[in-house]
Each structure stands twice: as structure tokens, then as C-alpha cells.
Amino acid sequence: MAREISYREALNETLRQEMERDQSVIVMGEDNSGGAGSPAGEQDAWGGVLGVTKGLYHQFPGRVLDTPISESAFVGAAIGAATRGQRPVAELMFIDFMGVCFDQIFNQAAKFRYMFGGKAVTPVVIRTMYGAGLRAAAQHSQSLYPLFTSIPGLKVAMPSNPYEAKGLLTQAIRDDDPVIFCEHKALYDSIGEVPEESYTIPFGEANIVREGDDVTIVALGRMVSVASEAADQLASSGVQADVLDPRTTSPLDTDTILESVENTGRLVVVDEATPRCNVATDISALVAKEAFGSLRAPIEMVTAPHTPVPFSDALEDMYIPDAQRVINAAKSVVEWER
């Protein structure tokens, strides 16, 4: 029986294996070891707010660094260390906090390779948690990956299950470019088959989650399981969906998306981000431009509404795209007539 572990365990195992494999891999972030200065024996109590780095502090002395609560400082430090030969993995608790280190990420890390004639590499990974669903309200629930996707020089990975988490994080750490690694907070306890050995999933290669000829559903991160659930239900009413998980939004596997739409003639994109200038609009524009002749119906986008994530439980539940909305969108494009 192939081994099954959680998304959280897959990430932890990847960090451990890559730190064993390569001395230059270091981990830094807030509470990575439970808080420097706490009594001996409790230093590893927590393993980051998400528990992903648990156990690494004692295993790799001096290579798991607790930082002050200053994202601008430690993200900058990680980027600087990357330019000097380390492979830092910085954990930035919530993607919502990325705003205070935009200069370091957008204007420094993303640019070095280009500004120094390809002589500088910045092999930094910024692991961060995104998404709604945990009652964490407007400042801790956003899906901000479209911002990073729009910046040339950054790579953006969005693992949708434990297998993807391990392969994409291994690739991210070994990659010579800065990678924004987006983990959905509702996925940490999801379980799946994960090989014990190390492996890499190349960036820019979509996973075909399921094959069908009636409609293409492109879904990102946590929305992949939502789309799969929808596709199961659609199948029972006779609609066969091709479900694609791009895995990385930058680079984006445009070929697989276009090939699928050329076959199905219909597209639904499911993106938890707010609807203006998100990945759904980006993929829709791609298909409208490159595969217009294949389209047999208008494109549908299933996204969050253009509002902050609400604090009210009831409203937050309505905010997040669910399988029913994906089903409705798929049916509307399948049944569409001019």
C-alpha cells in the first residue's frame, strides 16, 4: 500500500529531505522553532504557526532560524542569503502580510537575474498560507497569488494535495529562481498518497485530474478538489468534465489548457481569488485570444465576489466557491445556445 500522509507532513518531510541533501538549505520565519528564548526543551513546541517545520530545529542545528515579527526584515534577509549561495525557505505565515515586503520581493528578488545579465541567481522560496474558510476574517484569508503571478521573475506554485505539495516544494527549493509557494490553510490536514523518496514536479506542467469531452474546468489550489467533486456529480448527469490543475500559475501550462478547450469547446475557471485581474481572468483571456474558434459557449468564471473575506461564518461560507457553483457554471456552458 502506498503510504498516505497529510499535506502538512508532506511539506515537513520535503524540508527535512532537502536539508539533508543540501547543506545550503536553511529555514527561517516566525515561530519556526517555537520561539527563541523560550525554555530549553520547549523550543520546538510549535514548528511555525502551521506546525510545518516541527522537529527540524533539533535535527538541523543552526539551520532553522526564528526571526523577529518583521516580515520585511526576514524576507529581505532570505533574499539576500539566496544571492550569497544559500537556499533559504522563508515561512511567511499569511500571504496577507506580504504587503510589507513588496520591495524585497517585487523589486529585488524578481529582478536580479535580469538586471545582472543572468549572472545572479536568487534561489529563495517563500512559503505562505492563503485562502478563506478558517474564520480568520479579512486580513488573514485572502487569495493573493494573482499579484505574484503578474510579476515577471517570480514563480508561483499552488499545490492542491499532498503529492503535489512534496514534488512542487522539492522543485521550488532546487529551482534557482524566487518561488512564492502558496499553501491553502484548509489543505494541511488533507491526506493522500506520497512516495517516501524525493521527487520533483516540473513547473509549468498542468496535471490532468480527470478526462472528459464536454467541458474544461481549470481549478487552482484548494479549488481542484472542489472542481473534482463537481465533476463527479456532473458525470452522474451525463456531463464529462476535463479537470485541469495548472499546479503553477507562473509559469503557466498554456498548451494543456488550450488543447483541452480545443477538444471540449467550453471553459469554466475556478479561482478562489477575487474576480478582478485574477488567474481566472488571465486564463479566460488566454483562451478567448488563442482558442476563440474552438469555443462553443461563453467562458464562465467561478470566483469569490469582489469584497474582503467576511468575518461572519454564514457570509464566509457563501464567499468561497463551492461544488454547486461549479456545477451550475458547467451546466450553463454545456446547455448554452445562441
Place this chain on the structure above:
Amino acid sequence: MTDERIQRVTMPKWGLSMKTGKITEWIVSEGDAISPGDDLAEIDTDKIAGTLESTWDGVLRRFVAEVGADAPVGGTIAVVAPAEVPDAEIDAVVEQARAELASGAVEEVAGPVPGTADVHGRSITYSSLGERPETVLLVHGYGGDGNSWLFVQEPLSAEHTVYTVDLPGHGTSTKDVGDGSLDGLADTVLGFLDVQGIERAHLVGHSLGGAIATAVAAKAPERAASLTLVAPAGFGARVNAEYLRGFASATSRRELKPHLTALFADPTQATRQLADDLMKYKRLDGVDRALDTLLGLLLDGDAQGIDAAPLLERVTAPLAVVWGREDKVLPVANAEALAGRVEVRYVDGAGHMPHMEKPNDVVAAVRDAAKGA
């Protein structure tokens, strides 16, 4: 008390991860007399589709699982009994079986038991199924693993303890293939038999595994109770070098999938699931190098790099050879090299993977070779 002559046909466990199966077609009808070896049903799993072969003898009295229905591994899907068992007794068993399926109260089936052995300091993974005095060892081909025997391991386990082994560089075994020589690979297989305490085994090898099994039987004739070769490498010169190189170098599903159609007589067998599983394997650290090293063993330019014919001359054990008529990797013309030695069993409707496409023919060959021992 239930009549002991009533037997339950159960959902088989094909491979370690199979949990449920769906009957896509009943090949037999209610009321048909069935005997061991008959094809009973087509079954779909989340990984693969296959044909359920009868190990039962009697009249198929009643279906329990209908076409299109999912049943858990071990769940009763049909009831077999002699014609003289009264209908009322059959009805009672069917009713009970339906209740078990509905409630999920199905006894867990012991599928293949996975294990890891330390062979000459390297980690070799395997699975075993059945507990019989005589052992069968199934050795897969280039780029495959123990799972490729899933349709063969189960039926053989009725009469034998059946092992599959993952060769170095394959499956979950070490990815260190050493010098990648045939001799080295054969030593690993012999070392595996030593570690498991298996003195003699019926050796079965597919493709590269066929050459390896031949080398094992040549090196240690006393260890080989019989030898069954399925589309073996090392006989004749012809080989689809383009397939082998394409398989080794593919880095994405898109690159890989066109090559996989060369494996089967029916190209639709090269499924997305197969390509996915193979990509998961190919992405593992060290696999690239392992496949590349072994490519050097398999190929000499565009011809076969292994000559196993001299090795086979040293083999004294009973021999069976199975070859798919539509083999597009090691063309069936290669079998001529064996014509003087054994009557080759040609399989219609099979390509390079007869143990997946026509598993019953491979099972029959292994049984016949074993009986000759």
C-alpha cells in the same frame, strides 16, 4: 447453516491500492457452468481494467453485484453452487451478501503483503501473496515494477507463494543500479532469494526481467524450479530502440504517452492513469540515471545489447515462453531464436504486455512450466 457446496465469487484485489472494483460486464450468464480458468467478468478499478478469471467450479447460480455497481474488495459479487443445491438456499446467501455489500460489512481481503529486503546493502522492495510450499518469483521489465503482475499474482497464489520484486532502479527499490550489468541484476535477484530464505523458485520474467530470470537460472540452476519467459529480452536482435529511448528521456506526460501505445496491442490500454503512474515513478530522484544506465545494457546501437541465448543453454529447468503476436517493443520475430528449444506460446491480441493484456495465457504458461518441474 449454509450448504458447504455454495461458494462465493468475490471481488479480487488487484494490486496493493485497490479498494473497490466495478463490474463493467458479466461474461458468463446466470445458470452457466463455470470451471477454473474461465473468464467471468470485466472489472474496472480506479487504476486499471481487467478480466476476472474463475477459480471456482460449479454453476454460476446468481449475480450479486450488477453491472455498473461498485463492490469492495472481498465483497461477494456472485454465487456458485452445484445445480442440485435448492434455490431457496442460494437466495438466502444472495440476500446475506447483498446486505453485506449495502452495510459495508465485508471482510478485509489479504492482498499482496509488501516488504523491504536488504540485499547486498541495498534496499529491495517486494510483495508476496499466498502461503504454499512452492514459490513463484515474478521479475518485471524495464521501467516497470512489481505491480505490473497484478493480474497474474492473484490467480497463481492459489497454488504458490507468489513474490513480485522491484528491480534496482525501479518501483520503491534503491535507485542505484550499480554497473547496470545483467550479471549484477541477476546477483540482486539471487541475493533476494537468499535473504527471503527461498531455496528454489519458479522464475518468471518479462522483457528485461526475462533476460534476468534466464541469467539467474543459468548461474544457479539448482535455484530454478522452472523458467517462464514473457516477451524476454536477449533473444534475437530486434528491438524498438526508439521506444526505449523515448521512454527513458520523456520528462512530461505529453512526451511519454505517445511512446506507451507501443506497449499494447490495443493502444487504448495506454491510459492516462498508466502515464500518470509512470511519470510519478520517473520523477523520483535517481530514476533518470538508473534508466539511462540500463538503456546501455538493453541497446547496442539500435539492436539488442543482451544475448541471453548462451545463458539459456545452461538452463536445465522446464521452460515456457509466451510472446504477444503484436509486440511492438521486442518483435515476435525474435521468438524464432527460441524455436529449436521450446514451443513458443504465441498470444493473439497481445502486444509487449501479455501479462496485462492476456494474463490467463501467462498464468497457464507458468502453471504448465511448474508442472513440468
